Amino acid sequence: MTNARYFSGFLLVLLGLGSFTAQPLPQDWRTPFERDSTWSAEWKEAYAYLDRLDEVSDRISIRTFGESDGFLPLREVVISSPEVTTPQEARARNKVVLLINNAIHPGESAGVDACLMLAREMALEDRWQEVLEDMVIVMIPYYNLDGGYARRPHTRANQQGPAMQGFRGNGKNLDLNRDFIKCDSRNARSFTELFHYWDPDLFVDTHTSNGADYQATITVIATQPDKLPSGLKAYQQELLLPALYKGMEEKHWTMTPYVHTDGPPESGIHGFLDLPRYSTGYAALFQTLGFMPETHMLKPFSQRVYSTKAFLETICETAMRQKTDLLEARANARREVLATSIWPLQWQLDTSRVDSIWFGGYAHGYRPSAVSGLPRLFYDRDQPFYQQIPYYPAYTPILSAERPWGWIIPQAWTSIMERLAWNDIRMHRIVGDTLLRAPALRIISEETSDRPYEGHYLHAQVDVAEEMDTLLVRDGDVWIPADQPGIAYLMATMDPRAPDSWFAWNFLDAILNQKEYFSAYVFEDLADQMLNSDPELRRLFDHQRTLEPQWKTDPNAALEWIYRHSEYYEPTHRRYPIVRIMEPTGFRLRPYQGTSPRD
Ligand SMILES: [Zn+2]
Known part of the structure; x- marks a missing residue:
């Protein structure tokens, strides 16, 4: 906020509205949800409320960082004390940066209302001072603004409120929680740039779940630990997660792992493989620990809001207490990824590793359906149980690749370069035409979904052959060294066999067509x-x-x-155009300054 705004805040203090600690909340500061517990703030209400906070508090600053596909303004709310407005200041003060994203699925909006209350408390109450000295909290109050605009009472058929529910699709009917790699939406591009601007240590993306009925109001997906560098995995599993579960217990919200299961929960819960297309899987590519709290759809909306708020409070309190461990684990993880030579590309649930966890569920059964006459599943809330159930936490790599020395992308493939640039990937232009012997990949086979998925026909089960080839590298083609902090992101996108690769998401489909034939x-x-x-x-x-x-x-x-088998057959048919260079090669380089080589 500006000094002028601070002055108006100062006047409010003189008028007796300041110093809110331990005083009853003035009516004026109730959020839309606090006025009506069945109401979730519309994005405009949320923005207006936060603007008012910004006017009276010197702990808050608000900025527009991008826009939605429907051209609505995406905002970030930065909370800290003393006030910090840039990541450089945050790092200089050795602060933990926490990024919170809300309403990626606007029908699951508990986080919006939780964040309004939390922002007020942090802005106005002394009890948050200690946390805010050690942390910068960056909130995206409303991410899928277009879906928020399309509110209706009936969006979520099986959810207990709120009265009006936003819609999952954005302005282009995209699910933004599948868009973190392909970045088809302006939302995702804006998010990507904000993410790298702040480089958060921790990330929370708030949701409400579907699925089985059980006792817990809130569950959590922590990023799949086996995908993390070993030290960061140890920190998440041994220090951070236990503290989050304990902190929630102390606030009387018993939290369980997200109920990801093939049958009733008693049959066992599987860890969730958050691929890079999902928010936390994307964050993990940059050694940011990500969490998706998922509140239960059948619990009253107010409980979903308060449990989400409790989760956010708990992660803040925990990050403050564990600040040294967290920042050290992350710094070490950054060194670890730079030294990692073998990278898993594909994963599968490890059914041989089973733990057990305590779980509060409801007995389930089947009875004839009044609709179809066939057996239907039901959960009996009069028969709660609390018992140990199997938990399968681990994933195991089923395909890995060696880290190359770098990659060459022919300059024509600009949509890939754009995304690499948004992700702070270091790139260079190669100077001069060069003939190069290098192992080229040929796409031998792939399976393509026969129905569109998020605007794409995804490829999977990609099989490749490697063959040494002489390739023409043109002046202006792009060199991407592997030796850089974004290496995990590069490994997850550049190899065509990775499930969220450029190839999988159809960026390179043109290579699959033969262009010349014979009579x-x-x-x-x-x-x-x-x-x-x-x-x-x-x-x-x-x-x-x-x-x-x-x-x-x-x-x-x-x-x-x-x-x-003749010289006439075009060598580029099904040849993967991104070339891995495995050994140091002395290209002459000039800076990459944009998608055109003339930039
Ligand atoms: Zn969701």
């Missing part, structure tokens, strides 16, 4: 000449004939095989 009646004679003049080709051809029964009936099939 069979002309190529016949050429093919015959080639077989006659190349005994090795003839031998391979004769062998292949025994394996391909359709050659007997389809005259073009054999021609196609010869074409593909």
Whole structure:
């Protein structure tokens, strides 16, 4: 806030509205939710409330950091004391930075209302002074603004309130919690830049869950620990998470791991593999510990708000107490990723590792459905239980890759470069045309979803072959060294086999089409000449004939095989254009200054 604003705040203090500690809350400062516990603040109400806080408190500063696809302003609310407005100041004061994101799913808006109350308490109450000296809290009060604009009473069929519920899709009907890598939305681009601006140590993305019924009002997804550098994993699992569960217990909110299960919860809860497309999986690529508190849809809205607020308070109190351990674990993690040479690309649940956790559930059963007449599932709230259930926390890598020395992206693929730049990836332009021997990847096969998913037809089960090839590197092509802090992000996006790679998300689909063909009646004679003049080709051809029964009936099939084994077949068909360079190579480089090489 400005000094002028501070002065108006000072006047309020003189008028007796200041110094709110241990005084009853003046009516004036009630949030929309506190006035009506079935009401979740609209984004405009939330912004207006925070602006009022900004006017009277010198602990808050507010900035517009981007916009939604529907061109609504995305805001950040920065809370600290003494006031800090930049990450440089935060680092200089050795503060923990916590980023809180709300209403990525605007029907799950408990975090919006929790953050308004928390922002007020932090802005006006002395009891937060100690925390705010050690921390900077950056809140995004409302992330999916377009979905918030589309509020209706009936958006969430199976949720207890609030009275008006925002919609999951944004202005382009995208689920923003799948958009952190592909960044199809302006929201995600804005978030990406804000994320790297602050480089938060901790990240919380507030949600409300669907699924089974159970006793807990709030559950939590902590980022999948096996994906973290070992020291950071140890810190999260051994210090931070136990303190969060304990802190919530002390506030009388028993919290359990997110109930991610194939059957009723008693059959066992699985850890959640938060791929980089999800908020916490994305954060983990930059060694930021991420949490998704998920409040339960069938609990009253007010309980969801207060339990979310308790979670946010707990993570702040814990981060303050554990500040040294947290900052040290993160600094060590940054060193660890730079020294890591083998990177997992794909993961699977490790069913051989099972823990047990205490879980408060409800007995379930089946009875005939009044609608279909078929058996239907029900949970009996009159039969609560508290028992140990299996918990499968671990994921194991099923495919890994060696870290290269760097990558070359041909300059034409600008949409990838844009995203790398938003993610603070260091890039350079190569000077001069160069012929290079390098291991190129060829896409042998992939499975493509037959229905669109978030505006894409995702590829999975990608199989590649590696072959040494002579490649033309052009002046202006982009060199990306692997030796940089964003290495985990690079490994997760550059290898086509990774589930959230550029290839998986269709950024490189054009390579899958062959552009040149042959006319069979002309190529016949050429093919015959080639077989006659190349005994090795003839031998391979004769062998292949025994394996391909359709050659007997389809005259073009054999021609196609010869074409593909000839110099005429285009070398770029299905060749993955991003090249990994495994050994130091002396390119001459100039700075990368934008997607055009002439920039
Ligand atoms: Zn959600």
